[in-house]
Amino acid sequence: MPTDAEQACFEAGIKFGSLYHQFAGTPISLDSADSLATAMEEAIENQPYCEAVTVEIRREELEAALSEGPADYTEFTGRFAEVEIVVDYEDSEVVARMEMDDGYPLMALDRVE
Template sequence: MNVNEKNGVNEKYFSNLSNRERAIFEGGISMGALFHQFIGTPVSSATAHQLEKTMEDSLKLQPCISDVKVEINLEKLGELNSEFDYISLSGDILNVQIISEFDEAYVLIKMEYINELEYPLMYVEKIKSNE
């Protein structure tokens, strides 16, 4: 039994959603939170791995999120000339995968920079559901 069932949260607040819709909702909310919480964070090649792990760990605390993979494209960080050099984290250097699950529903949500769009696009890549 997950915490949502134990406390009646799903029945009280999400009964109008299917399990599939709930998994998509939670994954989308988490992706938006990641983007707006961490964009602008100072990052360098020395701190990128630690920032990736921090982002992953913080999102795994959200309801229904079973896995998160964050990659900061170190090649796009460029050459930093001193120990004081860094850039601000931006969407064009992030690749993110979030797996959101609710009951039997499984959703893979991604964010990646799409060159043709010149935009860090968030989208649902895969859905597995019995509904």
């Protein structure tokens, strides 16, 4: 039988994969970034065992990407956000995070209790 901590880690992974692959590709601009971040947080918080989702848009990164191209919007992808997800499963709490690592978005366990 999996431990509570293992179950919590599995659930945290589900939330990250869901968030990323549901919303990757969404048209995003400086003006629409906040409503997308809020929708991502509230949508994923619906999922079981999910205590909190925090999506922080990396606006400088978004501005930099937009300045390279001809349009005032682009597609949402991992370089444009930092995400923290807290999952509680029975007696275990897991905090996981998506951050940039050497130019690539990396999802990682931050804390397992």
